[in-house]
Amino acid sequence: MNYWLMKSEPHEYGWDDLVAEKEGIWDGVRNHQAANNLRAMEKGDRALFYHSGKGPEAVGIVEVSAAGLIDPTDETGKWPTVKVKPIEKLAAPVSLKAMKADPKLADLAIVRQSRLSVAPVREAEWKAILALAGE
């Protein structure tokens, strides 16, 4: 089981949109580092759903429901994607500020490189974030 963090602008595609759809496809990634992370995902992996922009915070947990897909919006047929489904909304959202303030999360990929839209999360980091969420 691997853990990830997936970032989205809530105005473009937010947690509520995913819940309404029941399953979402994570298309539109055109960044090699993020794409490599998408390729490394396996069905059953868990990811934090993170809202970027104003008041950036992790809001929910999703599960990878299909992995190893090709982005249907990609004309070249090369960029990867996955499908995710919502598991649960966090009891309390975890702000980027709170993550940055936690010494256990000092090496978190998203803290170190804010522009990465799909980032790995270590198991210890995952647990630390859930603790911050009051889970």
Next chain:
DNA sequence: GCCAACGTTGGC
């Protein structure tokens, strides 16, 4: 193949 210029993303 290097590097400067430019564009985009995302936090503040």
Next chain:
DNA sequence: GCCAACGTTGGC
């Protein structure tokens, strides 16, 4: 709205 970080493009 600004700026830092990063990626991409294009001239040489």
